[in-house]
Amino acid sequence: MAETNHEGQSAGDNFDLTQFYQIFFEEAGENLDQMEQMLLALDLAQADDEELNAIFRCAHSIKGGAATFGFADVAELTHQMESLLDKLRRHELQPSAPMVDVLLESSDALRLLLARHQGKRIEAPATAELVQRISALAHGTAKAPVATAPDASAVAAVNMAPVAIRAPTLPAGARELELHIGPLENPTQADGIAELFRDIPGLGDISSLPCDQSDKRVYRVVTTANDTDLLDLFTFHVSKEQIHIFDAATAPAGARTHTTATATATATNGAAPVPSADFGFFDGAPGMPETDATVPTAPVVSATPQAEDPPKAAARAASAASASASAAGASGAMESNTLRVSVSKVDQLINLVGELVITQAMLAQKSSELDSAANQPLLAGLADLDRNTRDLQEAVMSIRMIPMSVVFNRFPRMLRDLASKLGKKVELVTHGESTELDKGLIEKITDPLTHLIRNSADHGIESPEERSAKGKAEHGTITLSASHQGGSILIEVRDDGKGLSRDKLLKKAREKGMDAPDSLSDADVWNLIMAPGFSTAEVVTDVSGRGVGMDVVKKNIASLGGTVEIDSAEGYGMRVSVRLPLTLAIMDGMTVQVSDEVYILPLASVIESFQIKPSEISTVAQGARLVKVRDEYMPVIDLEHVFQVPRFEFNASSPIMVVVEADGLRVALMVDELIGQQQVVIKNLESNYRKVPNISGATILGDGKVALILDTSSLVRRSRH
Amino acid sequence: MRSILAVDDSASMRKMVAFTLTGAGFHVVEAVDGQDALDKAQHHAIDLVLTDQNMPRLDGLGLTKKLRENPKFKSTPILILTTESSDQMKMAGRAAGATGWLVKPFDPARLIEVIQKVIR
Numbered sequence: 001m002a003e004t005n006h007e008g009q010s011a012g013d014n015f016d017l018t019q020f021y022q023i024f025f026e027e028a029g030e031n032l033d034q035m036e037q038m039l040l041a042l043d044l045a046q047a048d049d050e051e052l053n054a055i056f057r058c059a060h061s062i063k064g065g066a067a068t069f070g071f072a073d074v075a076e077l078t079h080q081m082e083s084l085l086d087k088l089r090r091h092e093l094q095p096s097a098p099m100v101d102v103l104l105e106s107s108d109a110l111r112l113l114l115a116r117h118q119g120k121r122i123e124a125p126a127t128a129e130l131v132q133r134i135s136a137l138a139h140g141t142a143k144a145p146v147a148t149a150p151d152a153s154a155v156a157a158v159n160m161a162p163v164a165i166r167a168p169t170l171p172a173g174a175r176e177l178e179l180h181i182g183p184l185e186n187p188t189q190a191d192g193i194a195e196l197f198r199d200i201p202g203l204g205d206i207s208s209l210p211c212d213q214s215d216k217r218v219y220r221v222v223t224t225a226n227d228t229d230l231l232d233l234f235t236f237h238v239s240k241e242q243i244h245i246f247d248a249a250t251a252p253a254g255a256r257t258h259t260t261a262t263a264t265a266t267a268t269n270g271a272a273p274v275p276s277a278d279f280g281f282f283d284g285a286p287g288m289p290e291t292d293a294t295v296p297t298a299p300v301v302s303a304t305p306q307a308e309d310p311p312k313a314a315a316r317a318a319s320a321a322s323a324s325a326s327a328a329g330a331s332g333a334m335e336s337n338t339l340r341v342s343v344s345k346v347d348q349l350i351n352l353v354g355e356l357v358i359t360q361a362m363l364a365q366k367s368s369e370l371d372s373a374a375n376q377p378l379l380a381g382l383a384d385l386d387r388n389t390r391d392l393q394e395a396v397m398s399i400r401m402i403p404m405s406v407v408f409n410r411f412p413r414m415l416r417d418l419a420s421k422l423g424k425k426v427e428l429v430t431h432g433e434s435t436e437l438d439k440g441l442i443e444k445i446t447d448p449l450t451h452l453i454r455n456s457a458d459h460g461i462e463s464p465e466e467r468s469a470k471g472k473a474e475h476g477t478i479t480l481s482a483s484h485q486g487g488s489i490l491i492e493v494r495d496d497g498k499g500l501s502r503d504k505l506l507k508k509a510r511e512k513g514m515d516a517p518d519s520l521s522d523a524d525v526w527n528l529i530m531a532p533g534f535s536t537a538e539v540v541t542d543v544s545g546r547g548v549g550m551d552v553v554k555k556n557i558a559s560l561g562g563t564v565e566i567d568s569a570e571g572y573g574m575r576v577s578v579r580l581p582l583t584l585a586i587m588d589g590m591t592v593q594v595s596d597e598v599y600i601l602p603l604a605s606v607i608e609s610f611q612i613k614p615s616e617i618s619t620v621a622q623g624a625r626l627v628k629v630r631d632e633y634m635p636v637i638d639l640e641h642v643f644q645v646p647r648f649e650f651n652a653s654s655p656i657m658v659v660v661e662a663d664g665l666r667v668a669l670m671v672d673e674l675i676g677q678q679q680v681v682i683k684n685l686e687s688n689y690r691k692v693p694n695i696s697g698a699t700i701l702g703d704g705k706v707a708l709i710l711d712t713s714s715l716v717r718r719s720r721h
Numbered sequence: 722m723r724s725i726l727a728v729d730d731s732a733s734m735r736k737m738v739a740f741t742l743t744g745a746g747f748h749v750v751e752a753v754d755g756q757d758a759l760d761k762a763q764h765h766a767i768d769l770v771l772t773d774q775n776m777p778r779l780d781g782l783g784l785t786k787k788l789r790e791n792p793k794f795k796s797t798p799i800l801i802l803t804t805e806s807s808d809q810m811k812m813a814g815r816a817a818g819a820t821g822w823l824v825k826p827f828d829p830a831r832l833i834e835v836i837q838k839v840i841r
Contacts, residue, residue, distance in 0.1 A: 060804070067804075278824040280821055280822055282811075282815045285818070285821070
C-alpha cells in the first residue's frame with residue numbers, strides 16, 4: 001500500500017522498502033516477546049514507571065515500523081495499544097487485569113497479522129473486537145470524546161465509540177466532514193482511503209460525493225477520529241499535501257483547509273502556517289544555515305487543535321529524558337554489539353571448519369610417520385595448527401549457541417493461561433536462562449519442555465483447596481532450570497505438587513499387563529510413566545492430551561541424543577531431569593571395526609562391551625540369535641550381516657559384543673574390534689546422498705576415510721521384528 | 722562526504738534510514754539509543770544528527786540537550802523524528818535545542834529532501 005505513496009514522491013529514486021521487511025518482522029517479534037514478558041511481570045498494584053514506559057516503547061516501536069513499511073493493520077492495532085499504554089504511563093489510568101488480558105490477546109493477534117504479511121496462509125485474526133475493547137478500556141475513565149473539544153486532554157487516539165458509530169444520526173462526538181483528495185496523477189489511489197473505513201471497524205462511515213475534476217475525489221466522512229489520526233491513516237495512500245479535510249457544514253467552495261495547518265486558528269504565538277506539516281525547523285535554532293531562504297520556517301510552535309495534555313506531556317518528556325537504563329534499555333544497548341546473520345551462513349562456516357578439522361587430523365596422522373628429529377619445525381607447526389583448529393572449532397560452534405531464555409520466556413504466558421483454565425494457582429520460577437544451547441536443539445526441545453510443564457500444571461499441582469487442606473501454600477510452584485554439566489546441558493522441570501504414587505503406578509502397570517514386581521526400584525517405577533500408552537491421570541484432560549504423554553517426550557529427547565530421568569516424592573512433588581548434548585553437530589562416538597569397515601556408535605547409547613566365544617550365542621526360532629548377559633537374554637545383531645560387509649579372512653577370533661540401548665531396549669551388536677572413542681563431526685548423509693537404513697549420518701576419519709554413524713534406535717527396532 | 726549520526730532503537734528504521742542516506746551520498750553512523758549516540762558522537766565527525774524521540778536509556782530530547790552542552794555540537798543540525806507532531810513535542814524540541822523535526826512515518830525521499838535543506 002505504501003509503495004504507491006513512495007513512487008508518487010520519490011521522483012526517480014528507487015526505494016525498495018521490502019528489503020527491510022525481514023528486519024522489521026524479527027524486530028516486531030522481539031518487541032512482542034518483550035512486551036509479553038513485561039506485561040506478565042507487571043505488578044498491577046504498583047506498576048513501575050520505567051516498566052510502563054518500556055512496554056509503551058515496544059508498542060510504539062512496532063507501530064512506527066509498521067506505519068513506515070506499510071502494514072496498516074499492524075499499525076492500527078498497535079496504535080490502539082499504544083494509546084492505552086500511553087494513558088497508563090501518564091497515570092491517567094490505573095493498570096488492570098482486563099487491560100493486561102486485552103494487550104496480551106492483541107499481541108497474539110499481531111503475531112498472526114505479521115505472519116500473514118510474511119506470506120503464511122492463515123486466517124486473519126479478528127482485530128475489530130480487540131480494537132473496541134482497548135478503546136473502551138482506554139476511554140473508560142477518560143473524558144467525553146475528543147474531537148468536539150479542541151482542548152480536550154485525550155491523547156492522540158482514534159477515539160471510537162464502539163457501537164453507536166454506524167447509527168444514522170451523528171453519534172456523540174462524531175463529526176461530519178468533507179474530504180477532498182487531489183490533485184492525483186492516478187485518482188484510484190484515493191480508493192485506498194475508502195477501503196480504510198471498510199477495513200478499520202469503528203473508524204466511521206465514508207461515502208463518495210460527485211466531483212467535477214477528474215484528478216480529484218470528494219468524500220463525505222462521519223467519524224469521531226481527530227484530524228491528526230485521519231491524516232496519519234490517509235497518508236498510507238496519498239501524500240499529506242493532497243489531503244484536505246473540511247467541516248461538512250462549511251466545506252465546499254471556499255476551501256478553508258482544516259488540516260493541521262488550519263490548526264493555526266488557535267495558534268498562540270502567531271507563527272506562519274505552512275501547508276505541509278510533516279516536518280519543520282525552528283526559527284533561529286542552532287544548526288540552521290542562516291542564508292537559506294528556501295527553508296520553510298516553522299509551523300512549529302503553532303498549536304494544533306488536537307493538542308495533547310500540555311503540562312503532563314512536557315513533564316513526561318523531561319522525566320523521560322533523564323530516564324535510566326531499563327531491561328529494554330539493556331537489550332537495546334546490547335544490540336549495538338550484535339550482528340544478525342542468517343543461520344545458513346553460520347552452518348556453512350561450521351561445515352567448513354568441520355572440513356578443516358578433518359584435514360588437520362589427516363595431516364596429524366601423516367606426520368606421525370615422519371622422523372621427529374629431522375622434521376621438528378614442521379611438527380611444531382602442526383601441533384600449533386592442531387590447537388588453533390580446536391579453538392576455532394569451539395569458537396565457531398559457539399555462534400550457533402543461543403540462551404535457554406528463548407525457550408523459557410514462552411512459558412510464563414502459557415502457564416498463566418493454563419492455570420486460569422484449570423482453576424489452579426501456579427507460579428513459574430526459572431533459573432539459568434542464560435545457559436546456552438545449540439539453536440537446533442533449542443528449537444527441538446521446546447515441545448518436550450512444553451509438555452513437561454503442562455503435565456506438572458495439570459497432573460502435578462493440586463487445586464488451591466486441596467493444597468491448603470494439605471497445609472501447602474495455595475500457589476503451586478513450577479521451577480524450570482538449566483545448567484551446564486560437563487559436555488551436556490541439564491534442564492530440570494520441578495513442581496511441588498502431589499508427586500507420583502508408587503502404589504498407583506504399580507497397580508496401573510499391572511492392569512496394563514506390564515511386568516511390574518514390587519521389587520522394582522523407585523527409579524524404575526517412575527520410569528513406568530514413560531512407557532508407551534501409560535497415562536496416570538485419573539481424568540484425561542484436554543490439557544495434557546490423552547496417552548501421548550511422557551513416552552513421546554522421552555522419544556523426542558532420545559532422538560536428540562538426550563536422556564530423561566524422573567524423581568519424585570509422593571505428596572511433595574516431582575522432578576524431571578533432561579540431559580542433552582550441547583550440540584547436534586559434534587558427537588562423542590565409539591569407533592568399531594567389522595571386517596575392513598569402520599563404523600561409529602553414539603557413545604551415549606553404548607552401555608558396555610565384552611568379548612565372547614561364538615558358542616555362547618544361541619540360535620532360537622526363525623534364526624534369531626541371543627546372547628546371555630548376566631542371566632538376561634539379549635538379541636544379537638550381526639553388523640557384518642546387516643551391512644553385508646565382505647569378509648576375506650576367516651580367522652575365528654572371538655567376536656566382541658557392544659551392548660547399546662535405545663528407546664528403552666537393549667541389543668548386543670557383534671563387531672570384530674573396538675578401535676576407540678573420539679569426537680566426530682556429523683555429516684548429513686541424506687542431503688549429500690540419500691537415506692540409508694540403519695545409518696544416521698557419516699563422518700570423515702583422521703585418515704580421510706568416510707565412516708558411517710549407526711542409528712542405534714533403528715537397529716534396536718530391527719531386532720524386534 | 723558528510724556524516725550523519727542516525728539514532729533509533731528500532732533496527733529496521735535505522736537500516737532504512739541508513740540505506741536511504743547512504744544512497745543519497747551521506748556517510749552514516751548508526752546508534753541504538755541516545756546514550757549510544759553520545760558515545761559515537763565522541764569518536765566520529767558528525768555533520769548532522771537525526772534522532773528518534775522515543776528510545777530507552779536516553780531519548781531524542783535528552784540526547785539533543787546533552788549534545789548542545791558540548792561545544793563541539795553547539796551548531797550541529799539536530800533533527801528529531803517523532804510520531805507526535807503535537808505542539809508540546811515541538812516546544813520541547815525547540816527548548817532542548819533541536820534544529821527541526823520530521824514526522825514518522827516518512828517517505829525516504831522526503832527524508833533526503835529535509836536533510837538537504839540543512840546540509841548540502
